[in-house]
Amino acid sequence: MPEAVRRVLRPFAILAGLLAIWQAVQWASQAPAYILPGPLAVGEALLSRWPQLANHAWVTFTEILLGLGLGLLLGTVSALAIASFRPIRRWLLPVLVVSQAIPVFALAPILVVWLGYGMASKVVMATLIIYFPVTSAFFDGLRRTEPGWLDLARTMGGKRARILWHLRVPAALPALGSGLRVATAVAPIGAVVGEWVGSSAGLGYLMLHANARMQVDLMFAALFVLAVFAVGLYFTVDRLVSRAVPWQAEER
Amino acid sequence: MTQSDQPAGAHGGARVYRFPKSRTAAAGASEAPGICVRGAHLAFDGVQLFDRLDLDLRGGEITCLLGPSGVGKTSLLRLIAGLAEAAGGRVGDDQGQPLQGRIAYMAQQDLLLPWLSARANLLLGPRLRGETVSGAMRARADDLLQRVGLAEAADARPGALSGGMRQRVALARTLMEDRPVVLMDEPFAGLDAITRYELQALAADLLSGRTVLLVTHDPLEALRLGHSIRVLAGRPARLDDSVAAPPGAPPRPADQVADRQGALLDRLAAAKRAQREAGDA
Numbered sequence: 001m002p003e004a005v006r007r008v009l010r011p012f013a014i015l016a017g018l019l020a021i022w023q024a025v026q027w028a029s030q031a032p033a034y035i036l037p038g039p040l041a042v043g044e045a046l047l048s049r050w051p052q053l054a055n056h057a058w059v060t061f062t063e064i065l066l067g068l069g070l071g072l073l074l075g076t077v078s079a080l081a082i083a084s085f086r087p088i089r090r091w092l093l094p095v096l097v098v099s100q101a102i103p104v105f106a107l108a109p110i111l112v113v114w115l116g117y118g119m120a121s122k123v124v125m126a127t128l129i130i131y132f133p134v135t136s137a138f139f140d141g142l143r144r145t146e147p148g149w150l151d152l153a154r155t156m157g158g159k160r161a162r163i164l165w166h167l168r169v170p171a172a173l174p175a176l177g178s179g180l181r182v183a184t185a186v187a188p189i190g191a192v193v194g195e196w197v198g199s200s201a202g203l204g205y206l207m208l209h210a211n212a213r214m215q216v217d218l219m220f221a222a223l224f225v226l227a228v229f230a231v232g233l234y235f236t237v238d239r240l241v242s243r244a245v246p247w248q249a250e251e252r
Numbered sequence: 253m254t255q256s257d258q259p260a261g262a263h264g265g266a267r268v269y270r271f272p273k274s275r276t277a278a279a280g281a282s283e284a285p286g287i288c289v290r291g292a293h294l295a296f297d298g299v300q301l302f303d304r305l306d307l308d309l310r311g312g313e314i315t316c317l318l319g320p321s322g323v324g325k326t327s328l329l330r331l332i333a334g335l336a337e338a339a340g341g342r343v344g345d346d347q348g349q350p351l352q353g354r355i356a357y358m359a360q361q362d363l364l365l366p367w368l369s370a371r372a373n374l375l376l377g378p379r380l381r382g383e384t385v386s387g388a389m390r391a392r393a394d395d396l397l398q399r400v401g402l403a404e405a406a407d408a409r410p411g412a413l414s415g416g417m418r419q420r421v422a423l424a425r426t427l428m429e430d431r432p433v434v435l436m437d438e439p440f441a442g443l444d445a446i447t448r449y450e451l452q453a454l455a456a457d458l459l460s461g462r463t464v465l466l467v468t469h470d471p472l473e474a475l476r477l478g479h480s481i482r483v484l485a486g487r488p489a490r491l492d493d494s495v496a497a498p499p500g501a502p503p504r505p506a507d508q509v510a511d512r513q514g515a516l517l518d519r520l521a522a523a524k525r526a527q528r529e530a531g532d533a
């Protein structure tokens with residue numbers, strides 16, 4: 001029991017420690033508040049501007065979650081298609097490999113031109129960023145099925161589609177899980193970069209806006225909200241992945 | 253089909269489990285065919301491991317195959333299983349018919365799927381073939397798990413089982429397939445001596461009536477389980493049966509086979525020496 005309590009308290013202790021260091025740096029450097037506001041000033045901004053922050057945060061979170069969902073869906077479907085149909089593999093795999101080398105952020109201005117200042121361009125941006133790690137991790141997993149299992153399936157007279165569904169897909173779930181973890185970590189970047197390039201709402205927009213007006217405390221507050229959400233999202237996904245592949249922990 | 257016709261014992265009451273005869277004529281141990289391999293050949297990088305090799309297995313009997321590691325035992329087994337990549341040769345039953353669909357294959361690794369319970373691992377074959385998994389099949393799986401002493405572990409995943417238990421699940425899965433021919437590649441190699449000893453007796457009992465090819469590196473195992481014993485040795489490898497299997501039905505008690513163990517060990521040591529010299533040449 002004490003170990004469980006400690007595990008719950010540890011993140012808070014780390015957070016308190018970081019805040020203390022931040023405050024100490026602020027005092028020691030005597031940096032003016034418009035360069036480095038202390039945690040208290042940021043806390044104040046967080047409270048006083050909360051309705052505004054919440055509105056913008058809602059937009060950004062929606063973009064991230066939609067992007068994550070779409071990217072996961074498209075990524076798994078693509079990986080399955082590439083892994084199971086040879087003609088698709090021949091045509092799509094090189095495209096995928098080449099397109100992975102394109103920095104997705106460079107597409108942001110084009111996406112804004114095509115899809116406008118609204119949410120769509122940011123959702124597409126986040127989707128693209130998530131799509132590649134998910135697709136390549138899952139495809140990799142599907143390709144690397146333990147050969148012994150496939151031999152066994154062959155002697156059992158297994159059908160191709162059934163072998164894919166009952167053997168290769170579950171065997172690739174841990175790989176998909178680690179792809180998803182990576183994707184979750186980068187998804188917020190996609191949405192925020194999209195907002196920086198051109199938007200009328202969202203935490204990225206709010207930060208640019210505050211930056212232009214030297215409201216550094218508001219910028220920090222927006223950053224804080226984004227960080228809390230990103231960390232929470234990461235740990236949620238991490239938990240869900242571990243729960244979806246419980247045998248992975250048992251095997252070790 | 254002695255084992256399917258027995259009542260399920262402890263939990264089944266008077267119920268009788270019969271394996272559904274979905275796979276036409278040849279299914280079941282009662283029609284265990286002999287196996288003929290003709291002109292088997294295998295070469296890697298210009299080195300001939302075996303060439304024009306013939307092997308006959310008597311129907312309904314256990315044949316144990318020994319030999320130094322790297323001589324090609326696994327390759328030969330996989331050729332019969334229809335899994336050969338590099339090896340070639342004609343494989344059929346003693347009527348010249350193909351063996352496809354009549355073989356159960358048990359590799360050296362247990363090859364259990366870690367995300368499935370022991371029971372679900374037994375039901376893998378039906379699932380991959382697209383058969384509907386019936387209550388009777390589930391009951392048969394539970395019955396087999398009970399026979400290998402794992403009734404309590406039916407719902408456990410392989411990660412929670414010891415090496416010996418996993419190997420027993422793999423054995424039960426091989427039997428679940430209920431094929432007349434069973435090919436086993438060093439099935440008990442990774443286990444401690446006691447566990448291996450127990451599993452040998454169990455396997456001999458459960459495999460009786462089937463045509464079995466058992467690859468092993470353990471002379472005691474071969475002498476206890478084999479109706480006949482073959483040693484694969486040399487380069488290109490030849491089969492020889494200079495060490496005869498002891499009399500009596502398997503599983504033979506260890507003390508009854510002790511006198512032949514020396515002869516078999518000598519034969520294997522000579523084979524290994526020959527292998528080393530061939531490698532140096």
Ligand SMILES: Nc1ncnc2c1ncn2[C@@H]1O[C@H](COP(=O)(O)OP(=O)(O)O)[C@@H](O)[C@H]1O
Nearest residue numbers: 296301319320321322323324325326327328338
């Ligand atoms: N895919 C492969 N490529 C090259 N050599 C192989 C391959 N598979 C097996 N061999 C060689 O064939 C020989 C026989 O292998 P194997 O049938 O596994 O022997 P055994 O089961 O008797 O130990 C070994 O020396 C091995 O190095």
Ligand SMILES: [Mg+2]
Nearest residue numbers: 325326327437
């Ligand atoms: Mg081998």
